[in-house]
Amino acid sequence: MKDEVTREERVTKLKGLGCSRKRVEDARFTQGKGNYVDDINLPGMLTGDFVRSPCAHARVKSINTDAAMALEGVVAVLTAKDLEPLGLHWMPTLAGDKQMVLADGKVLFQGQEVAFVVATDRYIASDAVELVEVEYEELPVIVDPFKSMQSDVVLREDLDPKAPGAHGPRKHHNHIFTWEVGDEAGTNAVIDDADIVAEESMYYHRTHPCPLEPCGSVASMDKVNGKLTLWGTFQAPHVVRTVASLLSGIEEHNIRVVSPDIGGGFGNKVGVYPGYVCSIVASIVTGVPVKWVEDRMENLMSTAFARDYWMKGKISATKEGKITGLHCHVTADHGAFDACADPTKFPAGFMNICTGSYDIPIAYLGVDGVYTNKAPGGVSYRCSFRVTEAVYFIERMIEVLAIEMNMDAAELRRINFIKKEQFPYHSALGWEYDSGDYHTAWDKALKAVDYDGLRKKQAERVEAFKRGETRSIMGIGLSFFTEIVGAGPVKNCDILGMGMFDSCEIRIHPTGSAVARLGTISQGQGHATTFAQILASEIGISADSITIEEGDTDTAPYGLGTYGSRSTPVAGAAAAMVGRKIRAKAQMIAAYLLEVHDDDVEFDVDRFVVKGAPERFKTMGEIAYAAYNQAIPGLEPGLEAVSYYDPPNMTYPFGAYVCVMDIDVDTGVPTINRFYALDDCGTRINPMVIEGQIHGGLTEALAVALGQEIAYDDMGNCKTGTLMDFFLPTAWEVPNYETDFTVTPSPHHPIGAKGVGESPHVGGVPCFSNAVQDAFRPFGNRHTNMPHDHWRIWKAANDLGMHD
Amino acid sequence: MTKQIVTMTVNGEKKEVLAEPRELLIYVLREKMGMTGPHVGCETSHCGACTVEIDGKSVKSCTMFAAQAQGAEIKTIEGLGSPENLHVLQESFKEHHGLQCGYCTPGMITRAHRLLIENPNPTEEDVRFGIAGNICRCTGYQNIVKSILSAAAELNAAKEAAQ
Numbered sequence: 001m002k003d004e005v006t007r008e009e010r011v012t013k014l015k016g017l018g019c020s021r022k023r024v025e026d027a028r029f030t031q032g033k034g035n036y037v038d039d040i041n042l043p044g045m046l047t048g049d050f051v052r053s054p055c056a057h058a059r060v061k062s063i064n065t066d067a068a069m070a071l072e073g074v075v076a077v078l079t080a081k082d083l084e085p086l087g088l089h090w091m092p093t094l095a096g097d098k099q100m101v102l103a104d105g106k107v108l109f110q111g112q113e114v115a116f117v118v119a120t121d122r123y124i125a126s127d128a129v130e131l132v133e134v135e136y137e138e139l140p141v142i143v144d145p146f147k148s149m150q151s152d153v154v155l156r157e158d159l160d161p162k163a164p165g166a167h168g169p170r171k172h173h174n175h176i177f178t179w180e181v182g183d184e185a186g187t188n189a190v191i192d193d194a195d196i197v198a199e200e201s202m203y204y205h206r207t208h209p210c211p212l213e214p215c216g217s218v219a220s221m222d223k224v225n226g227k228l229t230l231w232g233t234f235q236a237p238h239v240v241r242t243v244a245s246l247l248s249g250i251e252e253h254n255i256r257v258v259s260p261d262i263g264g265g266f267g268n269k270v271g272v273y274p275g276y277v278c279s280i281v282a283s284i285v286t287g288v289p290v291k292w293v294e295d296r297m298e299n300l301m302s303t304a305f306a307r308d309y310w311m312k313g314k315i316s317a318t319k320e321g322k323i324t325g326l327h328c329h330v331t332a333d334h335g336a337f338d339a340c341a342d343p344t345k346f347p348a349g350f351m352n353i354c355t356g357s358y359d360i361p362i363a364y365l366g367v368d369g370v371y372t373n374k375a376p377g378g379v380s381y382r383c384s385f386r387v388t389e390a391v392y393f394i395e396r397m398i399e400v401l402a403i404e405m406n407m408d409a410a411e412l413r414r415i416n417f418i419k420k421e422q423f424p425y426h427s428a429l430g431w432e433y434d435s436g437d438y439h440t441a442w443d444k445a446l447k448a449v450d451y452d453g454l455r456k457k458q459a460e461r462v463e464a465f466k467r468g469e470t471r472s473i474m475g476i477g478l479s480f481f482t483e484i485v486g487a488g489p490v491k492n493c494d495i496l497g498m499g500m501f502d503s504c505e506i507r508i509h510p511t512g513s514a515v516a517r518l519g520t521i522s523q524g525q526g527h528a529t530t531f532a533q534i535l536a537s538e539i540g541i542s543a544d545s546i547t548i549e550e551g552d553t554d555t556a557p558y559g560l561g562t563y564g565s566r567s568t569p570v571a572g573a574a575a576a577m578v579g580r581k582i583r584a585k586a587q588m589i590a591a592y593l594l595e596v597h598d599d600d601v602e603f604d605v606d607r608f609v610v611k612g613a614p615e616r617f618k619t620m621g622e623i624a625y626a627a628y629n630q631a632i633p634g635l636e637p638g639l640e641a642v643s644y645y646d647p648p649n650m651t652y653p654f655g656a657y658v659c660v661m662d663i664d665v666d667t668g669v670p671t672i673n674r675f676y677a678l679d680d681c682g683t684r685i686n687p688m689v690i691e692g693q694i695h696g697g698l699t700e701a702l703a704v705a706l707g708q709e710i711a712y713d714d715m716g717n718c719k720t721g722t723l724m725d726f727f728l729p730t731a732w733e734v735p736n737y738e739t740d741f742t743v744t745p746s747p748h749h750p751i752g753a754k755g756v757g758e759s760p761h762v763g764g765v766p767c768f769s770n771a772v773q774d775a776f777r778p779f780g781n782r783h784t785n786m787p788h789d790h791w792r793i794w795k796a797a798n799d800l801g802m803h804d
Numbered sequence: 805m806t807k808q809i810v811t812m813t814v815n816g817e818k819k820e821v822l823a824e825p826r827e828l829l830i831y832v833l834r835e836k837m838g839m840t841g842p843h844v845g846c847e848t849s850h851c852g853a854c855t856v857e858i859d860g861k862s863v864k865s866c867t868m869f870a871a872q873a874q875g876a877e878i879k880t881i882e883g884l885g886s887p888e889n890l891h892v893l894q895e896s897f898k899e900h901h902g903l904q905c906g907y908c909t910p911g912m913i914t915r916a917h918r919l920l921i922e923n924p925n926p927t928e929e930d931v932r933f934g935i936a937g938n939i940c941r942c943t944g945y946q947n948i949v950k951s952i953l954s955a956a957a958e959l960n961a962a963k964e965a966a967q
Contacts, residue, residue, distance in 0.1 A: 022898060029906030030894040030913060032841020032881035039840040123805075123826065212845045212853060212907045212941045263843070263907030264941045296846040524905025524942045692901045695944030723850035723939075731932040731945040 010605045015544060016537030017751065020688035023529045024544075025522070034261040037216040038293045040231050045218070046075055048282055048292040049125035050275070051115040051132045052302070053107035056143070056373040056716020057155070058136035060103050063115055068131040073124035075286055077132060078116040078278060080104040088247060088281060090158075094271055094495055095347065096166025097176070097338035098158075099376060101274040107136070108155060108336035109375045110716050111301035116278040118290060141716040145310065145333040145370035148174040155336065155371045166338070167347040167369075176338050176369035181352040181429045187364040190325035194316030198404040202396055203785045204389050206308035206333070206374070206710040208300055209381040210728065211523070213263025215303055216293030217276045219283040227254050228283075232276055234259045234551075235269040236561025237521060239495060241553045243272055248280065259551035265523035266700065267379040270341040270563045271304055301721045304341070304377030305710050308333040309389045315397045321407055323416050326363040326428075328354050328393060332378070334369050340378035341563065342385045343493040343500060349385025350484045350650075352429035356394035357438050357482040357654060358416040363428040373716045382700050382761035384485045384564040391481045395766035396783060399478075399773065403782055409774075410451060413480050414442060424747075431484060433652045437680070437744045442480060445656035445678045448740060451476075454660060462778045471666050473779075477659035477771025481763035485755045486569025486651040495560060501646045502570035503557035504578045506535065506546075508639040510628040512621030513545035516578070519559010520571040521551040525757055526689045527567060531575050533685055534751060538579025539586070540606035540620040557642055565653075565755035568685065569746075574645035576750035581641035585627075589639075590618040592632050651746045651754035655679040657763045661771040665802050668794030670706065670772060677763070678740040682754035691739050694760040698737055701764025703729050705772075707789040727789070776800060812876045814839065815883025823870040830854045832870035833880065841881035841910040845939070852938030855911035856880045862918040864937070881910035884917060892962075893917055893955045902951030904942030912938045916952045924963075926956060 005013075015021045028034055065077040080102040083089040090098045103114040115132050119125035142148045142155065154161070154173045164170060167177035191197055217232035228250055234240045237259040245252040262269065275292040282290040294303070310331040316324045332348060334340065342349040348367035355363050380386060398416075402409035417438040418425045425433040454476050461474045490499030506516040516535055520527060527550060532543035550556055559571060583603055590608035591598040594616055601608040609617040618626075626632070627639040660674040677694055684690055707727035711719045720726045745752025765786075772788040773781055779800045784792065797803060805824040812819055814837060821836045828847075833839040833856070845853035847866045854866040857879040885891035893913050896902065903909040912935065919926065919934040926934065931952045932945070940948060 023901065025906065026898040026903060027887075029903055029909045030881075030890070030897050031885065031887065032839075032910040034906045034909075036840075036843065036907065038844065039834075041835065122831070123824065210941065212851060212905070212939065213843065214845070261906060263845075264905040266941070293844075296848065296851075526904065688901050692904060692943060692947060695946045696904060696942045697944075699944035700941070722848055723846050724848065728851075728939050728941065730936040730939060731949060732936040734945050736946050737944065 007605060014536045014540070014542050014606060016533050017685055019686065021529055021533055021543060021686055023526050025526060025528050036213055036261050036263055037218060037231055037233055040218045040260070042218065042220060042289040045289040045291055046118050046120060046282070046286060047122045047125045048116055048118050048279055048290050049129050050113045050298070051117065051129050051134065053103065053110060053112040053114050055107055055136050055138055056110045056141045057108060057139040059106045059139060060114065061135040061137050064133040065115065067133065068117060068128040071124065071128050071131060073120040074117065074128045075120065076118040076282060077128065078102065078281060083281060086281065088277055091247060091272060091277055093337055093339040095338040095340040095342060096344065099337040099339055101277045109373050110718055111298065111375060113274040116282065118282045118286060141373045141714070143372055143374060143712045143714060143716050145331050145372055148370050148372050155373065174371045176334055176371060177347045179347045179367045180365065182364040183362055184364040187325050187327050187362050190362050191314050191316040191327060194324055195319045196317045196405055197314060198397065198401040199314045200397060200400045200783050201312045202783060204307045204309040204311060204392055205786055206305050207381065207704050207708050208305050208710050208726065209266035209268035209379065210300065210726065211264030211266055211268050214294045214296060214299040215269060215273055215275065216291070217279045218289055218291045219279040220289035221283040221287065223287055227256065228280065229256045229258065230280060231258045231260055233262055233269045235265045235521060235523065235563050237551050238519060238553050238558045239498060239561060240272060242498065243496065244280065247277070257553045259521045262521065262523040265563070266382045267306060267563055268304055270379055271339055273303060296723060297721045300710065300726055301718045302375050304339060304379040305335065305375055306377065306379055306381030307389060311389070311393050313393060313397045315401050317401060317405065321405055321412050321415055323358055323360050326355055326360050328365045330367040332367055332369045333372050333374065334378050335372055335374040335376040337376035338369060339376035341380065343487055343495060345492055346385060349380060349387070351386040351390050353387055353431060353482065353484045354390035354393050355427050355429055356391060357418060357480050359418045359422065360428055365429055374712060380564060382697055383758045384483060384487065387483055388762050388765055391762050392766045395479045395770065399770055400783060403777060409478055410446060414439065417442065432649055433482065434649055434746050434748055435744050436482065436652060436654055437742065438480065438654060441654065441656045441678055441680055441742050444740065444742065445658055445676060449658045449674065449676050472662050472664050473775045475661040475663060475771040475775025477661065477767045477774055479657045479763050479767035479770060481655055481759070483565065483653045483759050483762050484650045485565035485653060485758065486647055487564050487566055488650055489648060490646045498560060499646065500560045501644050502559040502566065502574050503642065503644045504571060504574035505557045505642040506578050506582060506640060508582060508624045510625050512541060512624040514541055515547045515549060516575065517549045517556040518571045518575065519557055520562040520567040523562065525562070525567065530685050530689055531572065534572055534575045535579050538576055539582045540603065565758045568753050568755045569651045569749060570645060570647055572753055573647060573750050574643045577645055578641045578643040581643060582639060585639060586620060586623045588635060589623045589626050589632060593618050593626055648748050651682065651749060653679065653681045653754040653756060653759050655759055655763045657767040659767045659771040661775060663772065663775045663793060665797040668790035668797065670793060672735040675735055676738045676740065677760060678742065679756060679759055680742045680744050681756035681759065682743065682745045682749065683752035684741065684743065685753060690756050693757045694739050695737055697758060697760025698764045699729055699734050701761045702734065702768055703727055705765050705768035705786055705788060707787045709787050808871065810870050810874050812873045812878055814878045815880060821870070825869065825871050827870045829865040829868045829870045829873055833865060839880045839882050843907055843910065845907070850939065852915060853908050853911045855915045855938060857914060857918055862915050881914050884913065892958050896951040896955035896958065900947050900951040900954060902943065902948045908938060908940045912940060912948060920956050920959060924956060924960060928953060
């Protein structure tokens with residue numbers, strides 16, 4: 001049969017790798033037919049609600065539930081006493097610590113869960129929460145990690161002060177861990193002898209991922225069949241199943257965990273929260289389904305925060321500006337429980353990527369984790385584990401060094417970049433960067449924005465300001481970042497002992513369409529669109545004919561979930577590998593059908609053709625059909641495969657960002673006039689989706705840099721618990737971004753892809769912050785802490801005498 | 805608490821529900837009428853995920869009692885188009901990647917719908933100001949703005965063609 005369709009048309013029809021395929025998810029979302037946790041409504045379902053502590057540190061003297069229980073419609077009120085016999089009053093955190101599910105004798109932060117009310121509807125539950133009488137005896141509150149390390153007040157009375165913690169010896173009863181990487185003595189020696197040394201202390205403030213959908217779960221214990229189903233806002237549903245099994249004693253095959261549509265995660269939905277546990281217990285106790293969905297205040301006050309790193313740095317250089325050494329110490333405020341979601345061996349995540357994109361011969365990083373009376377967490381808000389902190393640190397240190405040397409910060413970066421020929425590059429703090437071409441990216445970025453022209457304009461503006469002709473100053477924010485994503489190799493990355501591989505399983509149906517399932521879970525990233533593109537290119541079936549399913553642990557293969565930009569580097573690799581398994585079998589089937597040797601056929605877009613005779617071919621559709629209706633000697637019927645992919649290394653996306661900003665020194669209002677973002681995420685799967693991720697990540701970076709924070713007063717009251725106080729940018733505050741790219745594929749990833757979702761956040765925060773700081777540099781600024789809200793910007797101007 | 809009958813027209817259909825005076829409209833829509841398109845994001849009128857149209861105005865249904873909607877004409881995302889015949893805005897959001905996780909989308913599109921009725925020829929600034937009551941955490945708004953401007957152009961072209 002003559003093929004009427006051109007090869008180009010066949011490629012287009014495939015909708016594979018590299019095309020801006022429209023998203024398959026959008027049909028349901030634009031019609032209001034998404035299915036989020038709060039949309040689940042089961043017959044007889046009850047609602048749970050928490051009694052929360054108003055105190056940041058207090059002994060719980062008594063809890064009286066009589067009045068609440070007497071209210072019509074209230075079914076149960078659970079306290080730690082009720083959970084204790086089940087061993088569920090405490091739960092393990094992902095960081096090797098343990099956390100109270102319900103207050104066990106004391107409370108350690110404001111908003112902590114004290115009792116769980118279960119009622120027939122949300123209003124009655126809410127009424128009952130008010131009727132639970134809790135008697136507190138207030139204890140001294142510590143919100144400062146440095147004071148915490150000096151204080152006689154023991155926050156965690158449950159821990160033996162002499163015994164080591166999950167990450168080694170503890171120095172003090174409020175100390176959690178010390179984590180050290182690199183050569184401290186060697187680094188100090190280099191710095192002591194250096195021509196130039198710049199030192200700076202900076203506070204990366206506490207903030208919160210704040211996805212638009214709060215956290216929640218619906219638990220349904222089917223006592224007849226002994227099966228528990230748990231729907232929830234889980235970025236890692238398989239891990240939740242394993243944890244639920246270990247905690248409850250229910251065998252893992254009798255637990256089904258489902259992540260339905262998730263309304264954004266950004267790291268907030270990786271861990272396990274008391275609400276999940278309480279909904280499970282309540283369903284077991286009552287025998288009916290129980291829903292728990294938190295409100296916005298509960299989300300901001302009690303679920304996982306991000307950052308809260310006090311960073312102290314020293315960087316040394318030669319007179320020419322070549323960096324010779326870097327020393328970094330972090331005091332990490334973890335709040336009341338260590339509830340980070342880092343791989344077990346990395347208590348400060350991948351903070352040791354803090355040498356950034358620069359060839360720094362020697363370095364040292366030390367991190368001390370500390371307990372305070374603040375909410376637990378320390379998750380990675382739109383970044384791989386603590387990478388935003390690391391990149392902010394180095395990108396500020398570079399700027400400070402440039403100030404110290406009276407040098408242009410773009411040039412200082414250029415002369416210190418790791419060179420293209422140095423990859424794979426072994427960093428002083430232990431990483432092997434897979435690939436990069438930083439100079440090309442940097443030059444492209446600076447040219448695109450006419451960097452020299454911008455500096456000229458800035459200098460003119462400084463003069464105009466000094467002459468009193470304007471009250472507006474101009475900042476040029478630079479950042480060059482290297483991300484480390486795709487955790488990770490099982491040999492050194494695990495969460496609660498589970499290796500951080502990921503998986504893909506595919507079944508090709510007889511008529512040539514397919515269903516593929518992965519161990520990850522989309523929270524807006526568009527996996528149903530992009531994973532199908534990877535598979536389409538690998539197996540030659542149109543992406544439109546491949547359904548992607550994730551998030552149901554009864555059907556999807558085990559995987560570690562979606563966070564740290566790991567979906568493409570790990571599960572995306574599994575998808576490519578599973579496609580190759582299918583192709584290997586398809587090749588044998590095609591050869592049999594074409595009556596030639598296996599080696600005499602080759603894959604071409606959507607078919608296998610006989611080498612040298614392209615008119616003789618079998619399409620993947622024909623091959624799939626044959627797999628089910630022909631007895632092929634030596635081959636099992638069917639066409640399906642599974643791959644568990646253990647990545648050999650992380651991937652290292654990078655990028656170059658420039659922000660041009662005006663600042664009104666009298667109002668402190670910044671105006672972003674231009675933002676240019678060049679990203680290199682290796683092979684690009686769907687440019688439209690990549691661009692969308694970059695817009696979103698940059699906007700979350702703008703939020704963090706310019707105003708978003710979780711702040712406490714000295715009494716441990718959370719001052720930013722509503723959207724009135726917690727800054728989420730609206731369309732009015734956000735600029736249009738210019739996006740650009742270079743492509744440096746990862747040498748170890750099957751399709752060369754690196755992951756992109758978090759890069760814009762990692763690179764964006766220092767870029768926005770550097771723009772503010774750069775505007776004040778000509779007036780004597782060295783460093784001011786984020787968030788640069790209007791008041792703080794005004795104060796920076798005031799401190800520099802610009803209002804005199 | 806004593807319940808009362810509340811009558812309203814939702815997406816062209818007369819509906820009658822029993823609700824306590826304190827019940828918020830969003831919960832009545834979502835839990836008693838099965839309209840799960842509008843979402844709850846903050847319960848303080850900040851995020852706009854719960855936006856619906858009431859008597860020709862964009863309203864955040866998380867801070868209005870159902871009883872206040874007595875006799876009202878309500879439109880939710882469910883009433884905007886049908887699977888066979890999507891509204892221009894719904895098509896445009898798909899076309900321009902104006903959504904990611906989808907949680908803000910129903911409120912955002914419902915708001916955009918009212919905005920384009922009030923101002924059929926908006927500038928980019930008008931759109932940005934007009935949707936400033938609706939928060940999106942995923943897209944950075946750039947593609948949302950693009951989607952709305954493109955839908956406006958398309959609606960205007962269709963109107964012109966009809967004349």
